[in-house]
Amino acid sequence: MDIREIQNLIKFVAKSGATEVKLEMDDFKITIKTTNEEAESTTTYVQQVPVSTALPQASAPQPVAPTAPPEVDENAKYITVKSPIIGTFYRKPAPDKPVFVEVGSTISKGDVVCVIEAMKLFNEIESEIAGKIVKVLVDDSSPVEFDQPLFLVDPS
Structure with a gap:
């Protein structure tokens, strides 16, 4: 068998x-x-607790703690360029060539932003959006997974 x-x-x-x-x-x-x-499912019982209907008693006012403003994710306004494949991330087309993009670089739709090597094939990764590179999220020559964030781009 x-x-x-x-x-x-x-x-x-x-x-x-x-x-x-x-x-x-x-x-x-x-x-x-x-x-x-x-057979393994569990049953949950909800029991209501009776609420006392007694009149509220006067007490000294309690100080109200100031609430912190909700945290705003500063990266929420940016678009993430993600890896379409598993492989090794390279910022340059060759060791003696300059990087494709730097922080602050303006890119257009279709511009190559990096190369990912998978099974001895070098795949150029093109941007699907236009904007400005805000952050590079992966180190050069690092392994990347499918759908892993690579760059943050400001589309404005």
């Missing part, structure tokens, strides 16, 4: 609703146990 057959068996058992299946053959044994989601 190969791995695909075992995976298909696991999927079949999960769909069937069985909680445990044992399979014994000449040279191996397989036991597949699944959990029953319905």
Whole structure:
């Protein structure tokens, strides 16, 4: 029995609703146990506490603590350029060439902002927006994940 057959068996058992299946053959044994989601569900009871209807008693006024203004994310006004692939992030087309963009650089839609190497292929990453580079979020020659933020761009 190969791995695909075992995976298909696991999927079949999960769909069937069985909680445990044992399979014994000449040279191996397989036991597949699944959990029953319905059996593990919990019921939550909400109990209302009766509220006293007594008259409020006069007391000394309590000082009110000043509330801090809500924090505003300063990066909310910027657009994030994200990595479309997994690979190694490079700011330059070659080690002896200048970087594609610096903080403060003005870019147009379609301008190359970096290169990401994936499986020995160098993929030029083009900007999908026009604006000004505010921040570079990744160090040169660093590995990046899919959808990882690379740059902050001010579109105004």
